[in-house]
Amino acid sequence: MTTERIGPPVIAGEREMLRAFLDFHRATLAMKCDGLSDEDLRRRAVPTSDLTLLGLVRHMAEVERVWFRRTAAGEDLPLVWSDQGDFQVAFDVAAATGKEAFGAWQAEVAHSRRIEREAESLDVTFHQPRWGEDVSLRLVMMHLVHEYARHSGHADLLREAVDGTVGA
Numbered sequence: 001m002t003t004e005r006i007g008p009p010v011i012a013g014e015r016e017m018l019r020a021f022l023d024f025h026r027a028t029l030a031m032k033c034d035g036l037s038d039e040d041l042r043r044r045a046v047p048t049s050d051l052t053l054l055g056l057v058r059h060m061a062e063v064e065r066v067w068f069r070r071t072a073a074g075e076d077l078p079l080v081w082s083d084q085g086d087f088q089v090a091f092d093v094a095a096a097t098g099k100e101a102f103g104a105w106q107a108e109v110a111h112s113r114r115i116e117r118e119a120e121s122l123d124v125t126f127h128q129p130r131w132g133e134d135v136s137l138r139l140v141m142m143h144l145v146h147e148y149a150r151h152s153g154h155a156d157l158l159r160e161a162v163d164g165t166v167g168a
Helices: 014-033 053-072 087-091 098-118 137-163
Strands: 125-128 133-136
Touching: 014 053, 014 098, 014 137, 053 087, 053 098, 053 125, 053 137, 098 137, 125 137, 133 137
Parallel strands: none
Antiparallel strands: 125 133
16 A cells, blocks of 8 residues: 655645644655554664564554544543553554554544634633643644654654665
């Protein structure tokens, strides 16, 4: 599978720009995983780290769920990979598959897009229980752009360690 990534517009309204950058970064993570086997997706770049491409995909499914479904939509549901609220479980990929991880991640992204589109504005607020304060949809979207961008750097290094692929 080859992921299509569309560059964000250079001129757009704030909401359109945030959507485009978030989708750009989502596609970047998917591109870093294109063409890899489950074994490759589970490969660590550094022996002392549990970080893998598959772990990043699973982690981002959690991030999407927590910020959009649990925080913005107020849904009372467990994490994707842990009923006990342990975020580290997403990085335990010993028995994980790409099909399972990408399916969960894509489902969470679809929920996130729906929740964002249904919100009347970027100024709507939601309570973020972990932080103990209210946050706006604008902050949620910016936080996810930041989270994806940071993990894209990790994905660059991981992919290079797997097969030497660099760039994009």
